[in-house]
Amino acid sequence: MSGHGAPELTVKNCQDLRVAVIAAQWHTKVMDGLLDGAQRALKELGIEEPTIVRVPGTFELPVAAKQLAGRGYDAVVALGVVIRGGTPHFDYVCQAAALGLTEVSVSTGVPVGFGVLTCDNEQQAVDRAGLPGSAEDKGHEAVTAAVATAAMLRSVSEPWH
Structure with missing residues (x-):
């Protein structure tokens, strides 16, 4: 399983972070699972008003991410x-x-959570989509990673008192 060895991330004091989620529309069942996982993670982190936008497909994600960043x-x-x-x-x-x-993340300094599944078949995608019976929840993981990175960046940029 590819999720083996994943870190247990603890993210604190992130409720005030502004987070945007961009979701492609292809493969509705899988995308619904990824988006549900992302929204669940945001709620668990106390981020009450994320921006959720949809784009036609995965190819359109970078341009939308650049604009939002x-x-x-x-x-x-x-x-x-x-x-x-x-x-x-x-x-x-x-x-x-x-x-x-x-490129968006590096050029803007804004963390971009990579929740793009690149699978050989639909079953592999379903297994990673956070659906009932899925082995992994990549939507949840992508949000947690992006928010943890944003919180870390904020903590190192704030002046020490």
Whole structure:
């Protein structure tokens, strides 16, 4: 299982962080699970009013993330799923999403939670979507990672008293 070895993250004092979640629309069942997991994590962290937006697909996540990162959000979470098919389309979309979201995070200094599933088949995606019976909850994990990073960045940028 790919989730083996994942850290147990504890995030405190993050209720006032501004968080945006961007979710692709392809593969509705999987995306509903990812988005539900993300919203559950936000609620657990005490973030009451996140911004939730939808884009057509995973390829559109980086441009939306760039715009939101530039509008004062402390963290952005990108959720999507790409399932391998019989053409190179999978490779191009996965690479574009990963590189694009990384570039957004590095260039803006805003943490981007990577909740993009890149799977060989639909069952692998379902197993990671946080649905009943899923082994993993990648929507929840992406939010927790982005918010934990934003909280850490804020703590090291505040002056010591």
